[in-house]
Amino acid sequence: MNKRTYVNTGFGPRFSVLEIGVDDKVAVVEGDSGFWAIVDASELPSALSGKLTEDFLKKEKEFKEEMELLRFKLPPSAVYFNPTDRCNFDCTYCYLPRERRKNGISMSPEEVCASLEKLLIFFKEVLEDDAKPQVIFHGAEPMMVKDAVFEGISRYKDDFLFGIQTNGTLLTDEDLEFIKKNQVGLGISLDAPVEEIANATRKSWTGKGGFKKVVEVIKKLSDYPAYNVITTVTKHNVSVLKDLVRFYYDLEVPVIMLNPVRCTQEGGRLSKPDDMVFLKEIIEALDLTYELYESNGRKLVVANFANIMAGILGPTGRRLMCDISPCGGGRCFFALAANGDIFPCSEFIGIPEFRAGNINEEPLSDILKKEQIKMVTSRMVEKIEPCKSCAVRHFCGAPCPAEVYMLNGDLNTVAPFCNFYEGLIRYAFKIIAMGRENAYIWDGWEEETECTYNFA
Numbered sequence: 001m002n003k004r005t006y007v008n009t010g011f012g013p014r015f016s017v018l019e020i021g022v023d024d025k026v027a028v029v030e031g032d033s034g035f036w037a038i039v040d041a042s043e044l045p046s047a048l049s050g051k052l053t054e055d056f057l058k059k060e061k062e063f064k065e066e067m068e069l070l071r072f073k074l075p076p077s078a079v080y081f082n083p084t085d086r087c088n089f090d091c092t093y094c095y096l097p098r099e100r101r102k103n104g105i106s107m108s109p110e111e112v113c114a115s116l117e118k119l120l121i122f123f124k125e126v127l128e129d130d131a132k133p134q135v136i137f138h139g140a141e142p143m144m145v146k147d148a149v150f151e152g153i154s155r156y157k158d159d160f161l162f163g164i165q166t167n168g169t170l171l172t173d174e175d176l177e178f179i180k181k182n183q184v185g186l187g188i189s190l191d192a193p194v195e196e197i198a199n200a201t202r203k204s205w206t207g208k209g210g211f212k213k214v215v216e217v218i219k220k221l222s223d224y225p226a227y228n229v230i231t232t233v234t235k236h237n238v239s240v241l242k243d244l245v246r247f248y249y250d251l252e253v254p255v256i257m258l259n260p261v262r263c264t265q266e267g268g269r270l271s272k273p274d275d276m277v278f279l280k281e282i283i284e285a286l287d288l289t290y291e292l293y294e295s296n297g298r299k300l301v302v303a304n305f306a307n308i309m310a311g312i313l314g315p316t317g318r319r320l321m322c323d324i325s326p327c328g329g330g331r332c333f334f335a336l337a338a339n340g341d342i343f344p345c346s347e348f349i350g351i352p353e354f355r356a357g358n359i360n361e362e363p364l365s366d367i368l369k370k371e372q373i374k375m376v377t378s379r380m381v382e383k384i385e386p387c388k389s390c391a392v393r394h395f396c397g398a399p400c401p402a403e404v405y406m407l408n409g410d411l412n413t414v415a416p417f418c419n420f421y422e423g424l425i426r427y428a429f430k431i432i433a434m435g436r437e438n439a440y441i442w443d444g445w446e447e448e449t450e451c452t453y454n455f456a
């Protein structure tokens with residue numbers, strides 16, 4: 001026997017055994033590569049001393065190269081484009097400073113197009129000829145300058161895949177027609193299935209909420225597959241996640257996100273739900289999506305959970321880049337502010353020390369090499385306690401650098417939602433052990449994920 005087939009001693013691989021809430025099964029995980037297997041608890045001794053280890057060692061190099069590619073070798077392929085600092089809303093947990101949202105500047109149609117031209121030149125340098133970069137018009141509220149945004153989309157629709165993330169309150173029927181006609185991805189924000197809760201955190205400067213208008217918009221999107229609804233989970237709505245799932249399901253929304261509020265600004269910190277309460281409520285909401293799928297055959301995908309699941313099933317199956325370390329900020333994408341300033345991610349726009357340069361003053365290729373970007377792209381789980389020895393470090397990624405920096409003044413600190421992620425990943429393994437993963441992930445995920453190992 002090769003001496004390296006011993007696990008957890010000497011030069012042998014380090015396998016962690018995770019309890020996953022299934023009586024007779026456990027997950028065995030090799031943290032560095034993200035390799036895992038679900039094993040019958042009674043078979044654990046033989047799995048750890050026999051075939052599982054030998055198979056891992058045969059494929060170890062391949063697993064590690066795949067993880068290395070995902071973590072360090074992807075070129076930038078997207079930009080979060082903030083065409084205005086301003087917003088018609090004053091949500092309590094926004095990551096952008098209030099003064100900027102109230103009195104900030106906006107781009108004209110010419111300025112949006114000039115920025116898109118610069119972005120196009122940059123992406124042509126770094127991407128393969130047939131790859132289309134993504135531009136997501138992002139907040140503040142991009143529909144405050146809809147003429148500029150729509151002009152940019154009309155002129156550059158052959159060059160970029162466009163998306164708009166909006167609070168939805170300014171969208172007219174003509175806007176929706178334009179969005180559908182041009183196949184623009186659309187993300188709409190809504191936080192609760194009832195007006196009192198939804199409007200408590202998301203409201204205009206005069207205190208008027210947008211619940212009714214947003215629901216009206218969602219109904220008008222029922223024939224459009226390229227949209228999703230994003231819910232920010234706070235202590236105010238954490239107890240209604242199940243009701244929210246039922247509400248979205250009845251509205252036939254295809255994809256939602258139940259994202260933890262970011263603790264980047266004070267408003268977010270004051271709204272943070274308790275990790276364990278959030279975990280319990282989201283698991284109940286996810287269980288409900290499964291029951292609905294079983295009884296009606298129609299899925300409601302909770303994308304932030306589906307992404308964790310996809311990351312477990314095959315690292316490169318992820319679509320979102322918050323739950324990998326380093327995260328996607330400054331690496332797979334970056335953010336452009338309304339004055340042309342570049343930041344690693346929109347989440348950093350309110351933190352001046354992360355301004356890396358200005359698209360109107362220097363080439364993007366130079367800006368993205370700056371220290372302000374490197375600080376984020378070099379934040380890795382290996383530098384963080386207790387993440388560096390956590391078995392699920394490459395399924396969680398210890399997000400988010402912006403919020404940990406604002407909380408602790410140091411990027412290399414643990415995520416404020418650590419307990420939540422830890423529990424959610426164990427739940428994902430439970431779903432996989434029960435063979436139910438298809439009910440939770442977007443259709444076609446298997447085609448996007450290459451199977452490098454199947455332990456049967």
Ligand code: SF4
Nearest residue numbers: 387390393396398418
């Ligand atoms: S944040 Fe928590 S769950 Fe995530 S890698 Fe770190 S220790 Fe593990």
Ligand code: SF4
Nearest residue numbers: 322327329345399400
């Ligand atoms: S973890 Fe934070 S900084 Fe990184 S991509 Fe996500 S939101 Fe942006």
